[in-house]
Amino acid sequence: MKRLFSLIFLSFSLSFSYAQVSIKGKVTDAETGDPIPFASVLVLGTGKGMNTDFEGNYELSFSGEADSVRVSYLGYITQTKKIGSSANQTINFQLRPSDFELEAFVFEAGENPAFEIIRRAVDKRKEFDKRSLEAYETKNYTKIEIDIDQVSDRFTQRKTVQKVTAVLDSIRQLTNDEGEKILPVFFSETISKFYYRNNPELKKEIVEKSKVTGVGITDGSTTSQITGSVFQEYNFYKNWLNILDKEFISPIADSWKVFYDYDLLDSVLVGKDSCYRLQVYPRREQDLAFSGTIWINKETYALKQVDLTVPKSANLNFIERIKIQQELEPTSKGPLIPSKSRIQIKIGQVSPNTAGLLAKFYTATDSVILQDPLPTSFFNNAVELRPDFGNAGEDFWKRNRVDPLSSEEIAILQMVDTLKKIPIIRFYSEGLKFFATGFLPVGKVDLGPWTEFGNYNNVEGFRAGFGMRTNYSFSNKWLIQAYLAYGFKDERFKYSAFVTRILDRQHWTTLQFKSTKEIDQVGLEMESLAGNSIFLAASRFGTLRRPFISTTQQLNFQREFFKGFLLKGGLQIAAFDPLFNFYFLEQENRELRSRFETTEARVGLRYGRDEIIIINDNERVSFGPSKWPIFEVNYAKGLQWLGGDIDYHKLSFYLYQRLNMGLFGVSRYEVDAGKVFGEVPYPILKNHLGNETLFYTTAAFNTMNFNEFASDQYVSLRYRHSFEGFLLNRIPLMKKLKWRAVANGNLLFGSVRNENVLNVPSLDPAGNPLESFGRLDPTKPYLELGYGIENIFKFFRVDFFHRMTYLDAPEARPFVVKVSAQIIL
Template sequence: MSTYGQVVINGKVTDAETGDPIPFASVILQGTSTGNSTDFEGNFTITSNSKADSIEATYIGYIPQTKAIGNEKELTVNFQLRPSDIQMEAFVFEAGENPAFEIIRKAVDKKKQFDKRNLEAYETKNYTKIEIDIDHVSEAFTKRKAVQKVTAVLDSIKQLTNDEGEKILPVFFSETLSSFYFRNNPELKKEVVEKSKVTGVGITDGSTASQITGSAFQEYNFYRNWLVILEKEFVSPIADGWRGFYDYDLLDSVKIGEDSVYALQVYPLREQDLAFSGTIWINKDTYALKQVDLTIPKEANLNFIERIKIQQELTPTQQGALIPSKTRVQVKIGQITPKTAGLLAKFYTAVDSISTGDPKPTSFFNQAVVLKPDFDIVGEDFWNQNRKDPLSNEELAVLQMVDTLKKIPVVRFYSEGLKFLASGYLPIGKLDLGPWPGFFNYNNVEGIRLGAGLRTNSKFSKKWTLMGYAAYGFLDQRWKYEGGITRILDRNRWTTIKLSTQKEIDQVGLEMENLEGNSIFMAASRFGTLRRPFISTNHRLDLKRELFKGLTLYGGLKSNHFDPLYNYYHRDNEGDSELKTEFRTTEAKVGLRYGRDETFIINDNERISLGPSRWPIFALNYAQGFKWLKGEYNYSKLNLSISQKLNMGMLGISRYEAEAGKVFGEVPYPILENHLGNETLFYTSAAFNTMNFNEFASDQYFSIRYRHFFEGFLLNKIPLIRKLKWRAVANANVLFGSASEANKSHAPLIDPEGFALQPFGSLDSTKPYLELGYGVENIFKFFRVDFFHRMTYLDDPETKPFAVKVSAQIIF
């Protein structure tokens, strides 16, 4: 080996399928000991005085690549590595303990020292970039007429392809600059989006997308025992119980910057576990994580997902805790059917200006995501100056292609159509037409029912919302309608006041007000035969105010007229023998709702919950009915509910809803709590699925509905079922309730003409209603079947001790 002068070789190593950089890859001059590792952007520089005729790039999980080099003193060599299905075989240690175990043990012992959650507070400046592409386009998909119209336009633009020559079709690209704030005790987070640029198919207003494309939704902390990804819990390679989930190989001892680190390969003990495989780098001196490059294996029981890859660099703060300085995530979604296409989503976050100090006051975190007033008013020169890294030529081509794609008429038609189906409303300038489920109905009371509605959107006003709809039943020849006006007083601490009036058909126990969020079940229950229908004519005043983060105050006044459309009678409070059919109520309500870590975003003029992370949601409601403004009854209603999602690690996920309530006073049974049964074919978690409609009503009650999703924990043990990716589910629904004799006496057994009536049924306070269920979800990746057994109250011949319910859902 001779010395012939210094040679400088620069280059970049990328993934041949995705075009993304491969950080931490090894690049070495063959026949020498001279080499280097790529940085987080996949770049490398090698300076050598040794002669070599080739250079090689290698990385775990990829096929090595070698390229010839000439005699130039400065040259650029780029590598595109192809992923390999070949897994490195584990080392076999004949005697003694695997040396990697001691390294992991020490890293786990020092977790608390390096976990960023131990900081009292910190702030960062973040740059986030997201790209979503259509890939793996099938031949059948490209032959569709609509697709051919798109490709004909895009053929004039530089085409993006993967290494196999397949076209990649970008559909979304965003860049976000934000400030992220964290405080502990209580743990609170906030992101202020300072600048955002969003372009994509179907994106007309970037304000909603800008709230969820920041770094707050791309946070991965491997110092947690479990990481929640796609609503599933994956065990960290340095979790407290690491020995039960992982095996490790000590690959090498290398230098990264000024730090000497151990490189360890990690892989799950069982391929179906929700765990990672890949490489982690641990500091030799401190046993802190330096870098991670981890993949969720294809064998994990995930729908549609072919690969999730997370790469991360960590930087220590002054206090020692680590904060990810760069994070790259790839999510590859396969074809749903052989005749469709797949998706590739790429997320990149770079962090700088990390500062620690005194925490912001709790009130500062009232809104989890805030958009600066001029967040979307910025030119390209700004982005060129403020991007942490310039866009690559491929990313510039992506931007051009997305801008062209979203203007193609056929693309706009399909994207707007999908939004219409998902939201229920079609934007037409300053108005939204909908909701489409109300355009057509058919039932035994109204016959064919046609309707339509309009509401204003934020283009009309960000302070006022007007809405209204009208519908007509051709059998009952009645008009139904609703009109309302809402004033948004404060968008930061969400504060609204709404005045509305409505005349509509409802069903006892199936009131539309109580079925919000169960649109499929509500639609199914309003077709065909209506159970105990009545005309509800009401006028309402509703107020809402978020007092501080997580705590919302509700209040309102409602006047309602109950006009039955079935054979219904009741006795009034005065105890005379006269039977009445109609009645009026006037009711004042007040309520509190608390979700400690619930996240909200603002979509147009609506506030949408993205749900809590781990804490329960509490709701307390009180209503007072009184003889005023035509009200006929004095009564009180008190209700407390608690709901929570429980992450159980490898055992799966549980959800429960517990509710208790009491009605004080003597009232007709439609005012009582009419427990929701389900006689439809469709499963709903809001109902008792073996209970008939209107079977039971109570003036005091307690219920708990519990569901567990095993996430493959049981069925993964069966080879054939594991291949089908079916997942077991379980249900247990319990209800205690009773009704006083005074309230039972309001419901007569015989009508004025001597015909028998159907009074409400009541529960025995010492005997609970109980149903148990089990089922399988993820059938053909979409469908779920539940089998329910009714365990109590089986004496009535009309009861069904066994029921089968079906549902459809998109889950990962």
């Protein structure tokens, strides 16, 4: 009987020991709280294991002796946890990032087996690149969260910060698993439709619903245009991926072997597809290249998944980590479209007294429709908002979210709503916006720009001013802006006022009337330097060069007829009253005059094929071209019969393009050409922009003096190149500094016809010598070459310029050094 009881007890013990056990859980990043997809989960002692899905979830069932489960993933510290005694258990893991160091791989004989896999994947790039589709449409859900992290004790001890945390303590303190506080400052959700067509390549996103909450966010319409999927698109079938305006080389680019090493880890089953799992390593740690894991389909050699990180050692400023995770699904025609993407960008502390920043982007594609290409007119606006884009309740979001919000995200929403109402937060956020934009919103008007509040120069002495404009809250059809200034030395009032009527926001059609009375400078006109505000402000401080009173009235019209094609036209009546010793010969009776008036009719065309433009309240904002150049042609006609003193024609052409040179960095060039027909005083000629300041600017010839040369026909080329670490990353002692080499070349051909030379007398009526202008030899170009270093202490740049021609000119500067400060990544 004892033996029978012993046998029964042993049987029950064995059956209990080998009972079926189910465990599930989620694997997340301990610093960010984000899920870690594709992590390896293994039940020790059973051989049972799997990879987490894109949301970091896993679920395993096993029988047998097992007491622990282990989770591991490259770039993270492996973690093991005990398994309890219950049949169904939830075991979550929070992995802490580890410092990733490149390992040396030695292959004793033959080629690295991973190379042949990569070679075949590269050969099939065109077959799987979504850009080969004629047209497609996707429905996307995009979620963005921005947090302040790395909140140090020294930062939290500030009085202003303590006022904030005291309020937040009453809600909930969000921390990462290391106990460090994070402060969420922005959260958005967007439902949109994305449209693409090839030949010509055009893109458009229609934001159907958007919910935006954030510190300093006053108008959701502007922000909603940049929170959709169009700005979070990463295609690894391109050779180069543009991230934060930097070019990163894809692991399956044509030049993969120049930038990467690979290690074939194993073969794994991803869904129903058997895949190669490969480790990716940059050959040089400072290159803008990725490290991490990619999965390639064994049968088709298509990308299945990517989990890639830009290492901290890469030649970037402020960025501690860029992480991109993607799942890709084939369309019915073969090319792949990401079904889910997650991007993390971690910005580190600039100093111990500051905090860091963490931006998280998530996009899920709900549906893909392959269709015939839509007409090019459909793509007029790169981003478009539905009229009711902001009218959606919580029931709508619950139905349309791909995944429900986590408890942490719900807490984040509550904290952001509270943060933006705290007075000290509103004060600092509005202050930063005021400094960045120049305007301070106060109800339905904005005060500014602050650059007009005060100045000092030799003509006006101390100058005080005040300005304001209406904003979107006042009207989405009318924009009114004006400022008034007074010089205490010249005792003159100056002003500028304009009224703009927005006739059509879809095709951006506007009609504007503008009236101005200002002190301007020959060759440094405010209108031509409007896009270079810092240089303009510097040129108007101190000594003014050839100043004059400019009084103008303008009537301007513009309309975008189709995507990128903008037509401009207008009429301008202007008076030139010199404040320096200036005379010219009148066309008809050849009498000396110092003052003249012009009546000018203008028309212009601008075309940017792939330029991304959004509507920022009542203004258009350009994000620049991606690939194609921007063209601009302008024509002006001086009309004597309409009250002007001078009859003339002016024709100009402008071209700008950004060129990705791959391994060698990024180039930018500008071509500017023009011709003035007719006899005119030299202020109407093209007075080429020189630079006598200490500061570097791309808009000027940096070894040329102010007002040194003028032309009535000219062509110039300004070329600049950033090597992005290509040269200095390869010098052992230099690469730790993360300096970057730059180069410049500026070339100018120009001439002046005799009639415009003779138009300028040598003496005024009193017999005093007059200021004139320099002329270029039509057979001899003006040339300057430059080189320099940027990213010195992350902020500073030094350029050295050599003037190669016209060295015998009076006051010529054969060599100059220019400095500048910039914030670049």
